[in-house]
Amino acid sequence: MAGAQFSSRGRTSRVLAVLFCLWGLISSSCAARMSISRQKLEVQKHLKRLNKPALKSIESSDGDTIDCVDISQQPAFDHPFLKDHKIQMRPNYHPEGLFDENKATAKPIERSSPITQLWHQNGRCPEGTIPIRRTKKDDVLRASSAKRYGRKKHRSIPQPRSADPDLINQSGHQHAIAYVEGDKYYGAKATINVWEPKIQQANEFSLSQLWILGGSFGEDLNSIEAGWQVSPDLYGDNNTRLFTYWTSDAYQATGCYNLLCSGFIQVNSQIAMGASISPVSAYRNSQYDISILVWKDPKEGHWWMQFGNDYVLGYWPSFLFSYLAESASMIEWGGEVVNSQADGKHTSTQMGSGHFPEEGFGKSSYFRNVQVVDDSNNLKAPKGIGTFTEQSNCYDVQTGSNGDWGHYFYYGGPGRNPNCA
Numbered sequence: 001m002a003g004a005q006f007s008s009r010g011r012t013s014r015v016l017a018v019l020f021c022l023w024g025l026i027s028s029s030c031a032a033r034m035s036i037s038r039q040k041l042e043v044q045k046h047l048k049r050l051n052k053p054a055l056k057s058i059e060s061s062d063g064d065t066i067d068c069v070d071i072s073q074q075p076a077f078d079h080p081f082l083k084d085h086k087i088q089m090r091p092n093y094h095p096e097g098l099f100d101e102n103k104a105t106a107k108p109i110e111r112s113s114p115i116t117q118l119w120h121q122n123g124r125c126p127e128g129t130i131p132i133r134r135t136k137k138d139d140v141l142r143a144s145s146a147k148r149y150g151r152k153k154h155r156s157i158p159q160p161r162s163a164d165p166d167l168i169n170q171s172g173h174q175h176a177i178a179y180v181e182g183d184k185y186y187g188a189k190a191t192i193n194v195w196e197p198k199i200q201q202a203n204e205f206s207l208s209q210l211w212i213l214g215g216s217f218g219e220d221l222n223s224i225e226a227g228w229q230v231s232p233d234l235y236g237d238n239n240t241r242l243f244t245y246w247t248s249d250a251y252q253a254t255g256c257y258n259l260l261c262s263g264f265i266q267v268n269s270q271i272a273m274g275a276s277i278s279p280v281s282a283y284r285n286s287q288y289d290i291s292i293l294v295w296k297d298p299k300e301g302h303w304w305m306q307f308g309n310d311y312v313l314g315y316w317p318s319f320l321f322s323y324l325a326e327s328a329s330m331i332e333w334g335g336e337v338v339n340s341q342a343d344g345k346h347t348s349t350q351m352g353s354g355h356f357p358e359e360g361f362g363k364s365s366y367f368r369n370v371q372v373v374d375d376s377n378n379l380k381a382p383k384g385i386g387t388f389t390e391q392s393n394c395y396d397v398q399t400g401s402n403g404d405w406g407h408y409f410y411y412g413g414p415g416r417n418p419n420c421a
């Protein structure tokens with residue numbers, strides 16, 4: 001289907017196909033024509049829903065088109081519960097005091113952020129708009145169906161100390177993570193260095209992120225996720241991209257990546273979800289990292305996200321969630337890959353830098369200054385960090401702490417190797 005012609009004549013050709021069939025010339029080619037034109041229509045409708053009218057468009061050198069969409073026209077407002085929602089342009093509260101003008105200890109916003117998004121080379125979006133990565137026909141066609149596009153498959157959440165080890169392994173997702181649980185959490189922060197892991201198969205991915213989790217690991221798990229990922233299926237290339245994800249029912253019917261469904265409300269005009277991050281770290285060479293902070297506004301209850309020191313991206317309204325409308329019960333940080341075992345062996349898809357934690361700085365991937373937001377809305381060091389990995393011979397994790405980096409861990413690995421077949 002990937003090379004099929006796509007045109008606005010979809011509806012006409014469908015009508016013709018129907019008439020053709022009504023004339024009694026029922027044949028398999030007739031049925032096939034109808035199914036192809038139905039799929040075309042579905043893709044077309046989906047693209048129309050996702051791609052909002054742009055006030056300005058910017059072509060990025062990686063092949064992306066970034067549309068600057070009026071902030072009030074963004075996908076979130078397709079949600080029936082958000083029809084009359086008044087956008088909050090900034091949070092009432094920030095765990096680092098950035099928005100509290102009266103607080104003497106307010107931290108100045110640092111301006112020197114070496115990491116940017118690739119499309120910035122070719123322009124910026126005007127105030128009052130938000131940048132949205134345009135979804136192309138091929139993006140949707142790579143998904144199993146238009147409806148599945150932009151959504152995770154069921155059960156990929158790392159589940160430390162699960163009662164059923166078989167269940168852990170059967171999804172084919174592998175993790176190397178650090179986590180805390182057993183308290184009420186109101187957010188989390190980490191500084192993550194950015195790599196471009198090699199992906200063996202187009203239907204696999206490699207990502208590094210934090211998870212804010214609420215509820216049990218059953219059907220109603222709530223999750224807010226943010227980090228970087230390489231996902232050929234989702235984006236059509238091997239670039240490292242900033243992403244977010246949310247679900248309120250364990251990846252079944254609700255939620256999506258980035259702005260690919262209505263939910264997240266973006267207020268920032270500079271950072272596009274799903275856009276390529278540049279530059280990335282290189283082995284024994286320059287290291288680049290990004291900071292991600294997600295926290296719950298104690299006044300409105302929305303979950304806000306900040307990228308780096310400068311960019312408050314927007315928020316997930318609290319009504320999207322059940323458990324997370326109250327607080328999170330678990331925080332996880334780390335890497336995840338899909339091990340599809342396409343050739344019957346463990347995948348060689350890399351996690352992080354593709355090197356094991358033992359190699360340390362400049363070679364391994366890390367999360368540093370790992371923190372949680374407590375019930376008085378302050379960032380603090382997490383207590384009782386645990387680690388989890390399905391197969392430490394494939395991908396591993398090692399924690400530590402020091403003055404500079406606070407709590408940190410190295411994680412990742414090459415996947416397939418003599419000890420991981």
Ligand SMILES: *[C@@H]1O[C@H](CO)[C@@H](O)[C@H](O)[C@H]1NC(C)=O
Pocket residue numbers: 165166168169389390391
């Ligand atoms: C997952 O499967 C691998 C290979 O079969 C096994 O070595 C590993 O112990 C399993 N992990 C868990 C947590 O059951």
Ligand SMILES: *[C@@H]1O[C@H](CO)[C@@H](O)[C@H](O)[C@H]1NC(C)=O
Pocket residue numbers: 198199200232236237238
């Ligand atoms: C992504 O990388 C794989 C190898 O790791 C390569 O086979 C594939 O062609 C690349 N895809 C693109 C779109 O560059």
